[in-house]
Every structure is written in C-alpha cells, then in structure tokens.
Amino acid sequence: MRIGALSRATGVDIETIRFYEKSGLLPGPARSENGYRDYAHAHLERLAFIRHGRALDMSLVDIGLLLASLNSRDAALLSGVDALVDAQLARVRARLASMRALEQQLVALKSRCDGRHEQHGAQGCGILEELVAAAHGEACACHVDGAAVGPASAKR
Template identity: 35%
Template sequence: MRIGELSKQCGIPVETIRYYEKEGLIPAPPRSASGYREYSKASMSFLSFIQSAKAVGFSLKECRNLLSIFVTRDAHTCAEVKDLSEQKLEDLQTQMQALANMHQTLKAISDACCGGDESAANCAILNKFEGSET
C-alpha cells in the first residue's frame, strides 16, 4: 500500500510516517517501479506499536529502544521490558508531582488576585511574578 493509504488506515499524518522512516523507527519500504513507497502490514504493525507506546508517555527515543527489543524479542527478557516500563512510571510520577506543585502554586497566586476592574498596577499575580508581592 502507498503512504496515503497507510496514513489513513493508521491515523498518522504522511509527514509523520516519513519522519519515522527517516529516523529509522520504521524500516524503509521498497519502492515501486514508479518510485512510490510500498508499505506492508508490517509497517502498520510498527506504526501501531509506536502509537501505543507514545500514548502512555514514551518518547520517540524510548520507542526506538522498545522497537529494537520488539524486533529481536527472543534475544531479550520480559525483565528488560518491565524495567523500561517501571522507569517510565517513575518519570510520569515525577512529572505528575511537578504539575501538582505548579497547580497548587498557581492556584494560590490566582486566589490572591481580586479579579476586579481595578488597575493591574497592583495586581497580586503580576507582583508575584515580578517578585514584589504586596
């Protein structure tokens, strides 16, 4: 199948598929006599794998690592994959804590603002960001 059809079936933009190919995330497909890329069902499998991994927070670099294990899975252990999963869970927990801290701080700053029609000359939010809280 050509790239447009693959794009439609996978729900991934053509440019993204080309980027993944350029970056080595999916194997370069053979080309037809007229020069069109001819993708196989294996390409769909790789793209689905990448989408699934990205959906739970893995970066493209991490996807590349997971894909290398995926294609040579007999040479790897479940423990290796579990370690990658556990590390991602730790990363996500750290990110969630950072977001919770930002939310709490922004909520406190926002609550300090009167939100009225007064001049912003003494706005508590702007003063906090400037470092001259009143």
C-alpha cells in the same frame, strides 16, 4: 498501500512516517514498478505500535528498544522492557508531582485576586503585584518557601 493511505489509516503525518523510516524505526517499504513506495500491513501495525508508544510519552530511543525486543528471545533484552516501563512510570510520577506543586502555586496566586483590578486597574491586581514581587526576588504567595524566581534567586 501508498504513504498517504498509511498516513490516513494511522493518523501519522507523512513527514513523520518518512522520519521513522530514516531513523530505522520503520523498515523501508518495497517499491512498485512505477517507483512508488508500497507499504504492507506489517508497516501499518508497526507504525501503530510506534504511535502508541509515543502516546505513552516514550522516547523514540525507548520505542526502538521495545521494537527490538518484540522478536527477541534474549532474556536480558526482555527484562529491559520492565526496566524501561518502570523508568517511564517514574518520569510520569515526577511530572505529576511537579504539576500538583504548580497547581498549588497557581491556586495561591489566584487567591490574591479579590476583584480590586475592576476598580483600580493593574495597580490593584494582587496577582500582578505578586508576580512583580517575585521578579524582584521577594517572597510571593505562590512560592511560600521563598523559592522566588527573580534576579535575587539567580544569585543564590
């Protein structure tokens, strides 16, 4: 199949397919008599594998290690697969914790909005007041621990 058909079958952009070839994740296809790339079913499967790894937010380096492990009998290489997934899981859990903290900060910030802006404009908006306070390095509702992100905190 040609690259366009491979792209449609996998949902992977043509330029991305070419990038995967150049980076060694996807082997180059055979060429037909007219010089067109002729991708086989194995390319489709490998590209689907890469796409699935990317959907799991794995790096291309990690996906390359997984691909190298596919046909390996090397116990050390295969045990590396477990370690790789454990490391990815740790990164995801850290991001989840960070996202929960961000959610709490936004909820605290949102609680400062009492509808005053409808009557008084920007001067009555508790959210904007809190963001300005944080920009000045003052404590704000969303950083109750004092971890403001303004000029004053940059000096810490």
